[in-house]
Amino acid sequence: MGKVxxxxxxxxxxxxxxxxxxxxxxxxxxxxxxxxxxxxKAALKNLGEDAKDAISKVKKNTQKDS
Numbered sequence: 001m002g003k004v005x006x007x008x009x010x011x012x013x014x015x016x017x018x019x020x021x022x023x024x025x026x027x028x029x030x031x032x033x034x035x036x037x038x039x040x041k042a043a044l045k046n047l048g049e050d051a052k053d054a055i056s057k058v059k060k061n062t063q064k065d066s
Contacts, residue, residue, distance in 0.1 A: 005049055013042035 016038030023032025 002049075005045070009042045009045045009049070012045075013039050016040075016042060 016035045019035030019038060020032050021035070023029065023035055
């Protein structure tokens with residue numbers, strides 16, 4: 001996973017946690033749900049990056065064996 005992508009995903013996760021906390025504190029369900037959605041998006045992006053990394057490792061290993 002690229003460092004920039006990782007930092008971006010972490011930033012989105014932190015912003016989501018902040019939105020969720022503010023939403024809970026102010027009893028604003030819409031903001032709370034937006035925060036949860038941001039966290040979910042960041043998690044999905046991380047999964048996608050992890051999958052790309054795994055595929056790259058498999059490709060490298062198969063090329064070494066050839």
